Amino acid sequence: MPEICFYEPWTYQLALPEKFEQILEETKKKRISYEADHCSQYNTRTQGKSAKLHPPTLSAVLKLIAMQEQKEPEAGAAGIQNVENSIRYFCMEYPLDEEVCVMTYNFRNGRFCGIRKKKDPDGGDTTKMPGVLKGGSTGEEYLAMLAFASIVSKSRYYDDEFHACYEELKRALKKGLVQLVPKMSLLCCDNLYQRVTAGTKDTIPFDCNQFFNGKLKDSFLPFDLNSGIYAPNACIIGSFKVLGAQKGKNNATIAELKVAYKGCFTCPSVEAERIPMLPENYIASQEVEEILEMVTHTPARLFMMTGEAGTGKTTDARMLAQILGLPYYVFTCGPGTDELELLASTVPNMGTKKRMLPQLPDFQDLQMDPASALYVLSGIYEDGISEGEAFHKLLSLAFEKGYESARKEKDFFLKESEIIKACRRPSVLEIQEPSMIEKPGTLTRLNSLFDDGAVTDLINGEKIRRDPNTIIIMTTNLDYVGCGNFNQSVLSRMSLIQPKQELTEEEMKQRITARTGYADENVLRFMISVVKKIHAYLKEEDLQDGVCGYRELENWVLTFRAIKDIRRAAQIAVLSKAAMDPEEQEHLMKTYIEPYYSKQE
Structure with missing residues (x-):
């Protein structure tokens, strides 16, 4: 098989790290060894078995050891982004001459993403990561990432042999055991070479097509570095200076964000009445702040939010429109939604037959x-x-x-859908519950509207292009009854797919106070606690015939303020929606509400 770019013949002819030639001379060893115990367990050749010192790999391993020992202030960092007990990205800031290579590695598709950044204190200019070629990169920084992935415990590509040899090499260098250094170096180089090129189940994935015109295809945008999309949440070596710890939201209100993003978009005066009017003291979610950064710093306009009912998906879409000062349109999908309804609907012609023509002059x-x-x-x-x-x-x-x-x-006429209206001008369009559509391929009718510059033919023969400043947000949940899968061509067009987390107790309290004006903290905390406990109970017991979330909490507060009976309000606003079975409702009342009410009496 042809050599992967890391191991082209010219890479073996590069100079070894400083002082390593001296160690080889002192131990009377060479760059190549034919001794079996210098070869990795993955080297399965029966004849002519050998191991070679690979200068870029050796440089990467030695630099990784130096990063662990942190002998210099700018020694670099390495870590992982862990999501739901699964590694999404390996992350690294790898020092190289006067620059630092800021990069991530996705082992699922074998792709790197990164930039090179100057080390100067003002932040420095950034450039694209070079491809592995003469006059570009030796591949050292990429091999350092693969070596790091091999020593991270519980990762899919952790390797016992590599980790043991790496640790033994580190010990030999520290203790001055020069006789041991060549053997461990050969084993590390051969192990990584075999696992990258072997083509077996143990192969470390690497996309050979990710370098183009001498550059790495995937690089970070300013938004990527500022938003925390690629930031590690577990730092294993050193401390990150560029990717940084994963950032939380800024807790900015609608009023504050309107000032920050004022003037980014313009709304026609005739559409001003469609701009939402949420309370200005609402605190924006992290998802809203991420989309704001994306739409103001990148051409991205297509997003998807997933999550359970009551997590604030629609509120986020309305909030986004209000902050940017854009009209808000909404289209709700159902099981029977077809391609025609996405573009137009048939509306009865009510009360128009009585119209009379004016009398003609004689x-x-x-x-x-x-x-x-x-x-x-x-x-x-x-x-x-x-x-x-x-x-x-x-x-x-x-x-x-x-x-x-x-x-x-006529008895009926065709009326443009809200989707088409929104695509004619700068706006925020929310497409609700697209996963409810029975035929996943139906949404592909909108692909030409999703693509920049593409044209869609309307029923009347008109051709329409989506306005480049129309922001489309699909909001849906994926686990409820009736929800299906999306067509992959639709998913691939989304710039971000954001799983909405449940609102925290503090977020619920702030939102409920802003919307209802009710501010009794003790009562609110009890109500919020009950709603969260019932929600957790429904999930634990896998009861799918009911729901309990923020909307139920708001209804409970409003009902309680109206009828002044907290138990009755809970019964008709919360429990009746949490379970259809009267016995189950009684169980919820006795378990979560009666104890509090008894204390108050």
């Missing part, structure tokens, strides 16, 4: 005063118009008004 009127006769139909007085010109205009106007009247007398 011939004598036309002869005596052509301008006045024409005014009857046109509403415009054209002083000095001749009798012949007036007659021709009267015929034309009569035809047009007759056609319009006939058209309006």
Whole structure:
């Protein structure tokens, strides 16, 4: 098989790390060894078995050891982004000459993403990561990442042999055991070489097509570094200076964000009434702040939020429109939604048949005063118009008004969908519950609207392009009854897919106070606690016929304020929606509500 770019012949001819030639001379060893115990367990050749010192790999391993010992202030860092007990990215800031390589590695697809950044204190310029070629990169920084992935315990590509040899090499260098250094170095180089190139189940994945025109295809945008999308949440070596610890949201209110993003988009005055009017003291979620950064610093306009009912998906979409000062449109999908409904709907023509045409002027009127006769139909007085010109205009106007009247007398007519209306101008469009559509391929009808610059043919023959500043947010949950899968071509067009987390107790309290005006902290904390406990109970018992979330909490507060009975309010606003079975409702009442009420009495 052809060599992967890391191991092209020229890479073996590079100089070894400083002082390593001296160690080889002192121990009477060479760059290549034919001794079996210098070869990795993955080296399965039966004849001509050998191991070679690979300068880029050796440099990467030695630099990784130096990073662990942190002998210099700018020694670099390495860590992982762990999501739900699974590693999403390996992360590294790898020092190289006067630059630092800021990069991530996704072992699922074998792709690197990163930039090179100057080390100067002002932040420095950034450049794309080079490809592995003469005059570019030796591959050292990429091999350092693969070596790091091999020593992270519980990772899929942790390797016992590599880790043991790495630790033994580190010990030999520290203790001055020069006789042991060549053997451990050969084993580390051979192990990584075999696992990258072997083509077996143990192979470390690497996408050979990720380098193009001498550069790494995937690089970080300013938003990527600021938002924490690629930030590690477990630092294993050193401390990160660029990727940083994963950032939380800034807890900014709508009012504060409106000031920060003022002027980014403009809304036609006729659409101003569609701008949402949420309380200005609402605190924006992390998802809103991420989308704001994306739409103001990148061309990304297509997003998806997933999560249970009541987690604030629609509120986030409305909040985004309010902050940016854009009209808000919403389209709700159902099981029977088809391709036609995405573009237009059939609407009954109510009460239009009684419309009458105005009385036409007679011939004598036309002869005596052509301008006045024409005014009857046109509403415009054209002083000095001749009798012949007036007659021709009267015929034309009569035809047009007759056609319009006939058209309006139809029993039904087609009306543009909210999707098409939103795509004609800068706006925020929320497409609710697209996963409810029974046929996953239905949404592909919108692919040409999702693609930048593409054209969609409407039913009337008109061609329409999505306005480049139309922001589309799909909001859906994936676990409820009736929800299906998405077509992959739709998913691939999303710039971000954000799983919405449940609102925290503090977020619920702030939101409920802003929306209802109720501020009794003791009662609110009890209500919030009950709602969260019932929600957890429904999930634990896998009860899928009910729901209990923020909306139920808000209804409970409003009902309690109206009827002044907390138990009755809970029964009709919360428990009746949490379970359909009366016995289950009684169990919830006795377990979660009665104890509190008894204490109050």
